[in-house]
Amino acid sequence: MSDQKFEQWALIELFGHQRIAGRVSELSIGGASLVRVDVPAVDATEDETALQAFTKAFGASAIYGITFLDETAARLFVRQLRVQPINTWELKRALQSLPAGRPAQSPLGLDDDEPPY
Numbered sequence: 100m101s102d103q104k105f106e107q108w109a110l111i112e113l114f115g116h117q118r119i120a121g122r123v124s125e126l127s128i129g130g131a132s133l134v135r136v137d138v139p140a141v142d143a144t145e146d147e148t149a150l151q152a153f154t155k156a157f158g159a160s161a162i163y164g165i166t167f168l169d170e171t172a173a174r175l176f177v178r179q180l181r182v183q184p185i186n187t188w189e190l191k192r193a194l195q196s197l198p199a200g201r202p203a204q205s206p207l208g209l210d211d212d213e214p215p216y
Contacts, residue, residue, distance in 0.1 A: 108173035111136055112164035113157065120176035123165070126156050133158055141178050153184035 109123045111134070119136050126135035133156040143149035168176070 108168050108170045109136075110166040110168060110173065110176050111157070111162055112166075113161050114163055118176075118180055119155065119182050120168070120173045120180060122173070128156070131158070134162060138177055138182060138184075139174060141181070147181070150181060150183060155184065 104124065106122060106124045108121070110118060110120045111123065112118050119138065121136045121138040124135045124137070126133040135154060135156050137154050138152060140152040141147075141150040
């Protein structure tokens with residue numbers, strides 16, 4: 100058995116006619132094997148805004164195709180596809196659901212002036 104870690108640039112084709120490109124590796128969470136895709140940042144151009152780097156993980160059953168690429172080709176797909184970690188519409192909807200005039204609650208359920216210990 101090899102202890103070598105799998106990492107390769109690729110274009111991943113997902114069910115639902117979605118595609119994502121980036122550096123692909125294996126990820127195990129809670130005993131489940133997932134495919135991890137690290138999508139690199141995209142610099143702004145005259146025509147398009149910059150995109151931040153992000154990571155997404157997919158179950159093998161969500162994938163119907165993987166095309167292995169060199170880094171240059173994968174980065175070209177990243178620029179062309181312009182996948183974002185969170186859909187802009189979903190984020191806007193989530194922000195609108197916050198109560199007016201109140202900041203979002205801490206993920207730990209603590210007040211800002213309350214120490215986390």
